[in-house]
Amino acid sequence: MASNGCDRYVPDAARSVKILILGPFAVGKTTYVGTVSEIRPMHTEERMTQAGQLIDDLHGLEEKTTTTVAMDFGRLTLAEDIVLYLFGAPGQPRFRGMVQALTAGALGGLVLADTRRLQDSFDAIDLLEQAALPYTVAVNAFDGAPEYPEAELRESMSLDPRTPLVLLDARRRNSAMSGLITLVSAILARPHLEPAP
Amino acid sequence: MTAPRRRAAGMVRSYTATGGRVVPTRRSLDGATLLKADATVALAGLPAQARRVMELCRPGVLSVAEVAFHLRMPGAVTRVIVSSLVDSGHLTAVAPFVPAAQQHDRDFLKRVLRGLQRM
Ligand SMILES: Nc1nc2c(ncn2[C@@H]2O[C@H](COP(=O)(O)OP(=O)(O)O)[C@@H](O)[C@H]2O)c(=O)[nH]1
Ligand SMILES: [Mg+2]
Numbered sequence A: 001m002a003s004n005g006c007d008r009y010v011p012d013a014a015r016s017v018k019i020l021i022l023g024p025f026a027v028g029k030t031t032y033v034g035t036v037s038e039i040r041p042m043h044t045e046e047r048m049t050q051a052g053q054l055i056d057d058l059h060g061l062e063e064k065t066t067t068t069v070a071m072d073f074g075r076l077t078l079a080e081d082i083v084l085y086l087f088g089a090p091g092q093p094r095f096r097g098m099v100q101a102l103t104a105g106a107l108g109g110l111v112l113a114d115t116r117r118l119q120d121s122f123d124a125i126d127l128l129e130q131a132a133l134p135y136t137v138a139v140n141a142f143d144g145a146p147e148y149p150e151a152e153l154r155e156s157m158s159l160d161p162r163t164p165l166v167l168l169d170a171r172r173r174n175s176a177m178s179g180l181i182t183l184v185s186a187i188l189a190r191p192h193l194e195p196a197p
Numbered sequence B: 001m002t003a004p005r006r007r008a009a010g011m012v013r014s015y016t017a018t019g020g021r022v023v024p025t026r027r028s029l030d031g032a033t034l035l036k037a038d039a040t041v042a043l044a045g046l047p048a049q050a051r052r053v054m055e056l057c058r059p060g061v062l063s064v065a066e067v068a069f070h071l072r073m074p075g076a077v078t079r080v081i082v083s084s085l086v087d088s089g090h091l092t093a094v095a096p097f098v099p100a101a102q103q104h105d106r107d108f109l110k111r112v113l114r115g116l117q118r119m
Helices: A029-036 A093-103 A115-130 A150-156 A173-189 B011-017 B048-057 B064-070 B075-087 B103-118
Strands: A015-023 A042-049 A066-079 A082-090 A108-113 A135-140 A165-168 B034-037 B091-094
Touching (some): A015 A029, A015 A093, A029 A082, A029 A108, A029 A173, A042 B075, A093 A115, A108 A173, A115 A150, A135 A173, A150 A165, A165 A173, A173 B103, B048 B075, B075 B091
Parallel strands (some): A015 A108
C-alpha cells in the first residue's frame, strides 16, 4: 500500500477490470480489499431504496425510504495499461438489488466464506450464479474455525466441479492474491470467455 | 455509446433542478469506468460540482468510484454529474473490460493473470 499525490491517477492508456469481493458481515471483505489494494482502501456508502434498488438519480435521493450499504473499494495496477478495481459488498438478500447492479461490467466474483457459517455465503453464491458471473469461493482461515476436507466443503455449498475453492488468509498479501489468481485462471480455462447467456 | 453532444449552457443545472430526469450515459456508468478529461473543452459556465470533477480529472485518469470518493460525493450524485460531463464532451468514459469470444480478449486476460502473478 502506498499513497502520495502522484499515485492518485492510473496510467493514461489504462483499461479497467472489475472484480467483486462478496460475502456476509465480518467474513473479511474489508480486510481482503485492504490487503490487496495499492491505494488506501476506500469505504463508500451507496444509498438504495428499501426494495433494494440502487438509486441512480437525484429524484430517489429525496425519498425517505432509503438505506445505506457500506462498500469497500480498492485498486491494483497490473500493467501500464491494466488497472484492477475491487468492489467489496455484502451478500445479504436485502442488498441484492445493489449487488446485482454491481455485477454489470464485472469480470467475476470472489465469495468469502467462514467454515463456522458457510450458509451465510450462499446468498452471494446464488447472486453470482443468477448473474452468470464466474466466481471462486475463498474460505477464509479464521483462528479456531473447524477445518473440513475440500469435498465436504464443496458438497455443503453445492459447488459445481468447475468452480474453484481456495483456502486463504485475507490478512496476508500472497495468500489473498491467490484468490484472484485462481479466479482469473479459471475464467481463462473456460471454453468460452464470455458469460453464459 | 452515443456521439458526445456539445453541452448547452446551464445544462447540468437544469438537470439537477428537474430531479435528474435525463437518460443517456448514466445507466451505463460503472464505478470502474475510467474517465479521461478533454483539456481543450472550456470549464466556463460549469456548475461548481461539475467544475470540481473536471479539476480532479484533468491531471490524470481516474475511475468514477474514485472521483466520488475524492470529492466526498454520493455515488448516485457523481454518476449524474459525470454523465452530463460525458454528454457535453468534457470527459470521455471507458467502461471496464468484459471478455467476449475474441482471441484479443483472451490475450488481455492472460496479461491480467500475469500481472496478478507478478505481485
Ligand atoms: N484469522 C483471520 N481473521 C480475519 C481474516 N480476514 C478478516 N479477519 C478478521 O475478521 C474480522 C472481520 O473482518 P472484516 O474485514 O471487517 O469483515 P467484513 O465485514 O466482511 O468487511 C476482522 O477483525 C479481521 O481482522 C482471516 O483471513 N483470518
Ligand atoms: Mg467491512
